[in-house]
Amino acid sequence: MAGLDGRRVVVVGASAGIGRAVAVRAVRAGARTVLAARRKAALEEAVAEAGGGTAVAVDVVDPEGVERLAREARAALGGPVDLVVHTVGYAAMRFLADCDGDTWRSMLDVNVVGLNQTLRAIVPAMAPGGIVAALSSETAAAPRTGLVAYAASKAAVEASLKGWRVEHPEVRFCCAVVGATQPTEFGAGFDAEVLGPALDSWARHGLLQEEFMQTGDVADVLLDVLGTALAHPGVGVETLVLRSPSPVIGTDVPARDHAARAVEAAGG
Numbered sequence: 001m002a003g004l005d006g007r008r009v010v011v012v013g014a015s016a017g018i019g020r021a022v023a024v025r026a027v028r029a030g031a032r033t034v035l036a037a038r039r040k041a042a043l044e045e046a047v048a049e050a051g052g053g054t055a056v057a058v059d060v061v062d063p064e065g066v067e068r069l070a071r072e073a074r075a076a077l078g079g080p081v082d083l084v085v086h087t088v089g090y091a092a093m094r095f096l097a098d099c100d101g102d103t104w105r106s107m108l109d110v111n112v113v114g115l116n117q118t119l120r121a122i123v124p125a126m127a128p129g130g131i132v133a134a135l136s137s138e139t140a141a142a143p144r145t146g147l148v149a150y151a152a153s154k155a156a157v158e159a160s161l162k163g164w165r166v167e168h169p170e171v172r173f174c175c176a177v178v179g180a181t182q183p184t185e186f187g188a189g190f191d192a193e194v195l196g197p198a199l200d201s202w203a204r205h206g207l208l209q210e211e212f213m214q215t216g217d218v219a220d221v222l223l224d225v226l227g228t229a230l231a232h233p234g235v236g237v238e239t240l241v242l243r244s245p246s247p248v249i250g251t252d253v254p255a256r257d258h259a260a261r262a263v264e265a266a267g268g
């Protein structure tokens with residue numbers, strides 16, 4: 001993994017999925033790494049798997065929690081942070097007609113407020129030329145039925161990162177737009193009764209591909225690019241789009257096949 005040896009790295013969302021894979025790889029590449037998420041036990045497992053790192057339990061919707069994360073990260077890493085990879089993301093799968101205010105707020109709180117208050121706490125603890133990479137989704141630009149509120153929250157993530165770039169030019173902000181990736185816990189709570197018709201709609205609109213990307217592959221590419229960029233502070237990496245190169249699925253594949261595959265991929 002290029003350029004990470006001796007770097008100070010914080011991965012937020014490190015207890016599962018893409019964040020966990022990123023954190024394990026960062027530790028193994030020689031980075032001093034803080035692993036943050038809500039579940040301490042899952043973080044400790046990732047630390048054990050990686051063979052190092054410091055677990056910090058935090059809920060990004062808790063403003064005091066993210067301030068503590070910034071303090072503990074700086075203390076554990078022994079200096080300013082070079083790289084923050086923020087992978088936290090949450091989606092409830094609901095049609096818009098079923099999205100009440102609480103549903104909207106749950107996604108906006110975790111995905112948008114959580115990201116922004118984490119950055120508010122941690123950016124002052126970063127080294128000049130450091131990089132913040134936050135994960136968005138391909139659905140932000142092309143909202144899929146059942147995931148429109150989530151898509152709107154990710155569009156707000158993307159706008160937020162552009163704003164951070166303007167207000168804090170001393171740090172580089174990267175928006176990593178990700179396509180369907182497995183295995184992760186992301187879809188574990190999806191309602192199969194919504195997912196079936198939703199997948200039908202995605203296929204009709206050309207929004208479903210034949211293959212998922214693999215979590216470890218996504219983590220490898222992300223960290224290789226970001227690690228290389230750390231050594232080149234004059235180059236901003238503003239947007240990365242990581243999508244499967246596989247073909248878009250046609251409309252002739254029954255929805256139940258997509259649903260079975262997606263539920264299986266989500267570990268459900």
Ligand SMILES: NC(=O)c1ccc[n+]([C@@H]2O[C@H](COP(=O)([O-])OP(=O)(O)OC[C@H]3O[C@@H](n4cnc5c(N)ncnc54)[C@H](OP(=O)(O)O)[C@@H]3O)[C@@H](O)[C@H]2O)c1
Pocket residue numbers: 012013014015016017018019020036037038039040042058059060061087088089090110114135136137138178179180181182184185186187
């Ligand atoms: N997987 C995909 O197909 C896909 C596609 C496009 C975009 N993305 C985006 O990629 C990112 C990573 O997705 P993933 O599939 O790896 O998801 P995942 O497996 O569900 O992992 C999400 C991580 O975020 C943490 N998290 C959730 N809520 C949190 C909170 N309030 N405070 C702190 N940590 C919190 C979770 O840990 P705890 O539960 O322990 O807190 C977990 O470590 C997300 O932003 C997602 O929107 C994923």
